Amino acid sequence: MPELPEVETVRRGLAPAFEGTRIDHVMQGRPDLRFPFPERFADRLAGQTVSHLGRRAKYLVADLDGGESLIMHLGMSGSFRVEDQVTGGDSFHHERGKLAAHDHVVFHLQSGARITYNDPRRFGFMDLVETARLPDHPMIARLGLEPTGNALDGEFLASSFADKRTSLKAALLDQSIIAGLGNIYVSEALWRAGLRPEREAGSVDLDGLEQLAFAVREVIAEAIEAGGSTLRDHQLTDGSLGYFQHRFAVYDRAGEPCPRPGCGGEIQRTVQSGRSSFSCTHCQH
DNA sequence: ACAACCTCCTGGGGGC
């Protein structure tokens, strides 16, 4: 699933089609994804206009002019596609209820465009909440710092990681500390900072944490710039691909030489709480 | 409170 850079890329692709156009109607292919859709989901969206499509961590948030916000999470395998100016019988076909495999929600817009949410594994979800109560939503309320701004620095990590016995890997995946990192960018950031994923979070000194904060912000910024990473499912909303995966230093590169100049180490895959970590045996400590 | 599992679900790839 998409991590923050992929979700931000999706947001940028969707915003021009979504914002400022009325939602004529919504087709919903099933009653639930990871969770049940909220009551009268499709009816509540019909006739509304998306005033702004934003993002918080890995969540997309579409503010509606009726005072509610639509929260969308892509889970592991969710994606959107935008089809402009749907023409002829194809559109008619869709409105009659024919959905392609794993298409779960179709937004029919007044502009004539169609936005389709597809999610094979169905770990994603959508919810509606009063915009004023968005900060209190259970999935939003506990989120930590965005890794995109100045607030994420060594001091912040020092106070967040103090006395933490858990690994750096687990601490960086904890969305209540930094919100938006996932399995790929945690491995990449730790490699850039020269820190082992298994290292106890509370054991890193301030200098190391400053390097880590810098590495997280840098890798996230570069990945957003590149349009995210395309592994299996993630594509941009127009069907094109992000290309940050070509710049992975360690992710999914077990057995390859460490790309750090002069290092000479080998990248290894380890498993922590059931998830893969990739790191260099030589230059990460 | 914390940390290490397990779980939801489908599909792709590798080994035999």
Place this chain on the structure above:
DNA sequence: TGCCCCCAGGAGGTTG
């Protein structure tokens, strides 16, 4: 070709 097992970008829930 088929089958079976493992793996996958998330994260809430349960266990100890």
